Amino acid sequence: MQPKRWSIARLQRPCRVALGIALPLVFVLSLLPDQPGPQFSHGDKLLHALAFCMFALLARGGWPERAAARWLWMLLGYGAAIELAQSLLPWRQASLLDWLADAAGIALGAALFAWQARARRAVAPV
Numbered sequence: 001m002q003p004k005r006w007s008i009a010r011l012q013r014p015c016r017v018a019l020g021i022a023l024p025l026v027f028v029l030s031l032l033p034d035q036p037g038p039q040f041s042h043g044d045k046l047l048h049a050l051a052f053c054m055f056a057l058l059a060r061g062g063w064p065e066r067a068a069a070r071w072l073w074m075l076l077g078y079g080a081a082i083e084l085a086q087s088l089l090p091w092r093q094a095s096l097l098d099w100l101a102d103a104a105g106i107a108l109g110a111a112l113f114a115w116q117a118r119a120r121r122a123v124a125p126v
Helices: 008-031 043-062 068-087 097-124
Strands: none
Touching: 008 043, 008 068, 043 068, 043 097, 068 097
């Protein structure tokens, strides 16, 4: 009896569910007033990049058959929508640097997914 092989296809549904929960949750949280707490220089940019890296990984894991560029553009638009919504609120402000951090996170997520897929193909039996 052979052991079951791990497959990225087994992660499609969990990735889709996680992304479906995370996107609206992050949107709502991004519109709330800033909460006081420990701050460090450009810490919010790091959080933007990490969140959008995770979004990119979840999107690619949830829909691996779709073109990567479609997801990248949709996530960039999502980041822009957040910044636009923040610009309309008196307690928040939009930032081009936040959107650029979003883009960097998306690029990192896409690169990590591509690297993982390439590594998986390299070790796959012929």
